[in-house]
Amino acid sequence: MKLGSIGTAMVTPFNEEGQIDYEVTTLLINHLIDNGTNSLIVNGTTGESPTLSEQEKERLLIHAISIVDKRIPVIAGTGSNDTHASIQATRRAEQLGADGVMLVVPYYNKPDQDGLYAHFKTIAENTSLPVLLYNIPGRSGVNLSAETVIRLSKVTNIKAVKEASGDLAQMAAIIEGTDDAFRVYSGDDALTLPLLAIGGSGVISVTSHIAGFEMQRMIRDYHTGNTVNAAALHLILMPLFHAVFSKPNPVPIKYLLKKIGLPVGDVRLPLVGIADHNSYLDRTLLTFQQQFDLKTG
Template sequence: MFSGSIVALITPLNQDGEVDYQSLQNLVEYHIEAGTDAIVAVGTTGESATLTVEEHVKVVNKTVQFAAGRIPVIAGTGANATHEAVTFSRLLNDSGIAGCLSVTPYYNKPTQEGLYQHFKAISRVSAVPVILYNVPGRTGVDLKPETVARLSKLENIVGLKDATADLSRIAEHRELCGKDFILLSGDDETGLEFVKQGGNGVISVTNNVAAKDMATIYNLAKQGKFDEAETINQSLVGLHKGLFVESSPIPVKWAAYHLNLIQQNHLRLPLTSLSEQSQQVVKAALEQANLA
């Protein structure tokens, strides 16, 4: 369930700043048709930091409704306050999600013991499997492999999304956490190599606009056909980089709108629209990937 090509789904908004549920439904259908393995709803790419609690829960519930059991939905439930992350888990326990993805608390910069206690509290109230999410570049804190190992011993903490791009951690996590612990890359540029070295898949930004190619790449990887997978992946290298030319999800939202995958291209402050200069970078990457 938690392997292969998983999309970190954007949250489409209209010009009034409200969630565009028609575009959200269209995105879910797009990913089902493309063969995406699972959807992460309202993760970092889904602008979780700017949605209200009520909106957050509604977007997850609507994504589950639109998916209708055809594709697993993983809910982003992270927060920088433990009580808030616990609340998200409680509110979504009966929503039909397959699991939850919980990011390390941002800005607070807790100790490793603080991180352990944070995720332990979440695991106690979550009725679904929990995937840890480590992205030091955005949170200011690094969940160390030794702490991941401690957490892996808790009953329903089943995996890790690692966005450090540090491939040396794969073997370390595997040794410390065991062969059944799920390891997912959170970095598109190194995602295929991550799987080649023993990871289970990728939670991807690129997947938002190149879903069919990403599904093919990671299906081939599952079969050990890494040379064939790499051939396709090479056409997406520019996109893997270009979608981070400005803070994500600014570029990927522009790209999704440019490809008519969403009806409007809007974000919430403090995020602003993609600059004209950066638009050219993303457009060139889409062309290189034969998407535009």
């Protein structure tokens, strides 16, 4: 699974009627590719997948695959809390030409670790696509343990995990317990550099919508041994990372995208958007834009 250093969990643009805006989606995809995104995740949490119908998810995936046109991998979010439905969605994504799938930990059901293992293994055995596991206990209510990820890494096409537990010790255990081909990605932008330092592969990011180049520069500096500059970039990016998650995702990032000229529209209920002026987000964005070049040359 060639996700690169930064996979962007793409927002879903909506028009004033609350329907998917495919023209803006095209603009957004090209913006992301031009600004440091190595792979694109469609129909994930940031894309407001809980509010998208199956028909909308399918049409959005078709559109994304067409616009990307093989420039970068397109990963489809096909996981749910229904194993059979996830299998069907995964098979459909494969038919449509996705390069891989992302499977979130089942939410609400609260399965134990044996149930999680069986869920992911069963889905993976029903597709030839590479699988990215997605652990986000804050939303799913269940943590996918390091031991279970290590077990699942032995399934042929389970290739990586997006770890959004915030637990670096758990991430380190996964890295130590899996072979070198298995990839561990941060699901938290603020943990990108710490995860790299313990052997992680990168980040499935939200902030990369507006700071992709800067995040790529941080990662590149780390890998080339310029750890001092990587740390400096991390510190500059931290206020932006915090701002992007200051309200339920993707509320802040949609606001910030509109501020930089990408009219991605509002969020769908039960999320609520931000007024036209938010001093905290505006100030954070402006400070980031003004200080980045000044502090890093």
